[in-house]
Amino acid sequence: MNDPAALVVVPPVELAAPDIARWRAGNTGVDHVHRLRADAPGPVVHVQALTHGNEICGAIALDWLLQQVQAGWRPLRGTLTLAFANVEAYARFDPADPYPSRCVDEDLNRVWADEVLAGPRDSRELRRARALRPFVDDADRLLDIHSMGEACVPLMVCGTQDKHAAYSRRLGVPGVLLIDTGHPAGLRMVERGGFGDPRSPRQALLIECGQHWERAAADVAIDALVRFLGLEGLADAGWVAAHTRVPLPPRQRLVRVTEAVVARSTGFRFLLPTEGLGVIPKAGTTLAQDGEHLWHTPYDDCVLVMPGTHNLKPGGTAVRLGRYED
Ligand SMILES: [Zn+2]
Incomplete structure (x- = not known):
């Protein structure tokens, strides 16, 4: 498990x-x-x-x-x-x-x-x-x-x-x-x-x-x-x-996405529980792994935009990362 x-x-x-x-x-x-x-x-x-x-x-x-x-x-x-x-x-x-x-x-x-x-x-x-x-x-x-x-x-x-x-x-x-x-x-x-x-x-x-x-x-x-x-x-x-x-x-609050996390292989995995618009407080938190590659959150209060691995293929977007502007 x-x-x-x-x-x-x-x-x-x-x-x-x-x-x-x-x-x-x-x-x-x-x-x-x-x-x-x-x-x-x-x-x-x-x-x-x-x-x-x-x-x-x-x-x-x-x-x-x-x-x-x-x-x-x-x-x-x-x-x-x-x-x-x-x-x-x-x-x-x-x-x-x-x-x-x-x-x-x-x-x-x-x-x-x-x-x-x-x-x-x-x-x-x-x-x-x-x-x-x-x-x-x-x-x-x-x-x-x-x-x-x-x-x-x-x-x-x-x-x-x-x-x-x-x-x-x-x-x-x-x-x-x-x-x-x-x-x-x-x-x-x-x-x-x-x-x-x-x-x-x-x-x-x-x-x-x-x-x-x-x-x-x-x-x-x-x-x-x-x-x-x-x-x-x-x-x-x-x-x-x-x-x-x-x-x-x-x-209405605006989230501005700064980057996408794109799967490199079929081995892409999130390393922590994800939910849509979930906020990760600390910059540098390890978010996902794909083979040897690790993704870390780039800033504090990082918003996870539509995380999901259903139907995820190499080149597909696993999650986008953003910040609330207001
Ligand atoms: Zn759709």
């Missing part, structure tokens, strides 16, 4: 994965992508779920909104795109073994660089990203709904850009905002094009709603979606007030 990986247990799966087959035929020519156009002009807003196939809170949120649409709800202005992304991985979701259905061939959220999308490589995720790309590139505002492998309070991944943290403060949720340094394994959707350019007015948010399968994650996902539609003027204040599910946090 010296091996921390031997202690890993699968958290309970409290959420039920909705049947999204009925949403396959959208109106866009791309399966599982729906577009709603208002008469009044406004922003092009893109909401995406299932970028990772086992993060089912996002599927629950889009399934919920599409039911609202069936009941007559429409955006008040602009264009709203609703996309279930990695539907092939989601189709493999197994509550008895829920980790592998994150993806089929590769991580769909590491393929968004132009040279990758336009390059010669092929995978099921790349095919899906190529199909989704026109919608992503058309969007003025983007909300990508995710969840986390380990227990952690909800947080907003603002990419590498301070403009997205400012935008999250206008949204008002969640209580923790994260500015990071990207992933060495590839560009995320929220970093693509103008989303990753501080001079561009385009805004992209990636919300991590909590642990993948905890009941509260679905409420956080629906709440964030409702507030996002309200912020962009696609939904009125009464509808927003009727459907928000989570109280606003008293304040």
Whole structure:
């Protein structure tokens, strides 16, 4: 029992994965992508779920909104795109073994660089990203709904850009905002094009709603979606007030990531218990080992951002290290 990986247990799966087959035929020519156009002009807003196939809170949120649409709800202005992304991985979701259905061939959220999308490589995720790309590139505002492998309070991944943290403060949720340094394994959707350019007015948010399968994650996902539609003027204040599910946090704190701990081999191990947003008080604390290499915390009060070794491969990020700025 010296091996921390031997202690890993699968958290309970409290959420039920909705049947999204009925949403396959959208109106866009791309399966599982729906577009709603208002008469009044406004922003092009893109909401995406299932970028990772086992993060089912996002599927629950889009399934919920599409039911609202069936009941007559429409955006008040602009264009709203609703996309279930990695539907092939989601189709493999197994509550008895829920980790592998994150993806089929590769991580769909590491393929968004132009040279990758336009390059010669092929995978099921790349095919899906190529199909989704026109919608992503058309969007003025983007909300990508995710969840986390380990227990952690909800947080907003603002990419590498301070403009997205400012935008999250206008949204008002969640209580923790994260500015990071990207992933060495590839560009995320929220970093693509103008989303990753501080001079561009385009805004992209990636919300991590909590642990993948905890009941509260679905409420956080629906709440964030409702507030996002309200912020962009696609939904009125009464509808927003009727459907928000989570109280606003008293304040939003920003964690700025300074570095990523990237696995070098399949032998990567944490050497102390980790939890999402856990704080290690002392600089120099030994954190992890990979063969002969040891990682130590670089400063006091080091925040562990989304530590996890499920599905971790060489070159994958095991944890990111950061500091609270406020
Ligand atoms: Zn995810």
